[in-house]
Amino acid sequence: MGKYRKREGLFLAEGVRCVEQILENGIVTVEELLLDKTAGDISFLKRFDVPVYELESEDFLSISDTENSQGIIAVCQIPFEANVDELVLSEGVIIATDAIQDPGNLGTMIRTASWFDASGIIFGTGTVDSFHPKVVRSTAGATGRLAYQSGDLSKMINEFEEHGWDIVLMDRGEGSINLKEVVPDRRTLIVVGNEGRGITGKLFTSTRKKVRIDGKSEAVESLNAAVATSIALYHFAKV
Amino acid sequence: MGKYRKREGLFLAEGVRCVEQILENGIVTVEELLLDKTAGDISFLKRFDVPVYELESEDFLSISDTENSQGIIAVCQIPFEANVDELVLSEGVIIATDAIQDPGNLGTMIRTASWFDASGIIFGTGTVDSFHPKVVRSTAGATGRLAYQSGDLSKMINEFEEHGWDIVLMDRGEGSINLKEVVPDRRTLIVVGNEGRGITGKLFTSTRKKVRIDGKSEAVESLNAAVATSIALYHFAKV
Numbered sequence: 183m184g185k186y187r188k189r190e191g192l193f194l195a196e197g198v199r200c201v202e203q204i205l206e207n208g209i210v211t212v213e214e215l216l217l218d219k220t221a222g223d224i225s226f227l228k229r230f231d232v233p234v235y236e237l238e239s240e241d242f243l244s245i246s247d248t249e250n251s252q253g254i255i256a257v258c259q260i261p262f263e264a265n266v267d268e269l270v271l272s273e274g275v276i277i278a279t280d281a282i283q284d285p286g287n288l289g290t291m292i293r294t295a296s297w298f299d300a301s302g303i304i305f306g307t308g309t310v311d312s313f314h315p316k317v318v319r320s321t322a323g324a325t326g327r328l329a330y331q332s333g334d335l336s337k338m339i340n341e342f343e344e345h346g347w348d349i350v351l352m353d354r355g356e357g358s359i360n361l362k363e364v365v366p367d368r369r370t371l372i373v374v375g376n377e378g379r380g381i382t383g384k385l386f387t388s389t390r391k392k393v394r395i396d397g398k399s400e401a402v403e404s405l406n407a408a409v410a411t412s413i414a415l416y417h418f419a420k421v
Numbered sequence: 422m423g424k425y426r427k428r429e430g431l432f433l434a435e436g437v438r439c440v441e442q443i444l445e446n447g448i449v450t451v452e453e454l455l456l457d458k459t460a461g462d463i464s465f466l467k468r469f470d471v472p473v474y475e476l477e478s479e480d481f482l483s484i485s486d487t488e489n490s491q492g493i494i495a496v497c498q499i500p501f502e503a504n505v506d507e508l509v510l511s512e513g514v515i516i517a518t519d520a521i522q523d524p525g526n527l528g529t530m531i532r533t534a535s536w537f538d539a540s541g542i543i544f545g546t547g548t549v550d551s552f553h554p555k556v557v558r559s560t561a562g563a564t565g566r567l568a569y570q571s572g573d574l575s576k577m578i579n580e581f582e583e584h585g586w587d588i589v590l591m592d593r594g595e596g597s598i599n600l601k602e603v604v605p606d607r608r609t610l611i612v613v614g615n616e617g618r619g620i621t622g623k624l625f626t627s628t629r630k631k632v633r634i635d636g637k638s639e640a641v642e643s644l645n646a647a648v649a650t651s652i653a654l655y656h657f658a659k660v
Binding site: 199203206207286290293294296297298299320321322323324327395396397398399400401402403404405406408409412413416421 | 438442445446525529532533535536537538559560561562563566634635636637638639640641642643644645647648651652655660
């Protein structure tokens, strides 16, 4: 399915709540719904004007990516990328992911960023495909809500900085500031590093804040990447 | 493996970082380490006094619960439960889970609660087994750090309340207060509901606070349960 998705510019969203949320959001174009013939009540779909195809269970399961399928998949168009030139002109909070690899983490970040009404999200090189079915599932229907761009973080962050954005690197290294002491700016770009090795060295410059979330690091090495991002969003977002 | 674990009072922790963290914490008794013969460098283990058994890959993989095993499993003793009678005499923040079902969510809650130095965690009836391998993996080695008790939440919450604890129900219903406006008490019990249906009705009483995390609920129905818990921990914990 991966190759098919890429070639056609499509992604798949699975599960009743996820599909319903995407339909309700009305931002992503849903081309068609695929249903398992043996699935339960899907009468909630009647209010949406989308072609529905019922498949034999065997065929449905060959497309499904989940272990316990709920018998519904939306085939959706991948939304166009935004442009950094436009994103830098916005306000609020934007997330930048530096090689986030776990699909569940990335999906949770997108979900939380949507909840806190982030102005966008930037997927740095090395970040897992944000339209991977596992990522989409973890967004709980938030996929497509946020303006996004993929590419080289270093260049894009520079552009944000030139436009007066406060660059916050989530990092507990020397000289870092406790999140609770950071006063939110009108425009904040939060950079989150890879689950294992953190933020790439070249992204650290003297003009950028290193921000940490204080905790008992002898109990556990770090917070989960999606959790740390969510706490930062809670702190910086003005919802 | 499930039955074996239960009968013997053992749990399994997998992965280099997770095992190392558990050994370093020194709270959980590690009975033995199982290694895949083809695993990589495990020289970091030499400083710990634990019996090590090398297994053929086939045997190792029959025990492993992970898709991409790192070739190391610690066989650990399940720590004894604490007693609510003791927990109510402590201070700080305690988490209570009301039927949390996703192992990744529960593990992440334990990990975050350990980071924020929570005084304990209470697993309400219907919560997934906290020593399930998938939960243990998500704790990133924090398993065993926190005093815990499993059982009927209703009774236990009453006991906390009688001892002067502030009971915070994470719920966005009518009369709920924005988390940012809640002044942390010296003793806070944070109750988190099931991923789908929230907190059980009978746990709501007039003496307990309903607390919400404000967000754009038309974009996505809710925050992930572990994320909401983590944000509440960030707010209430005094680390």
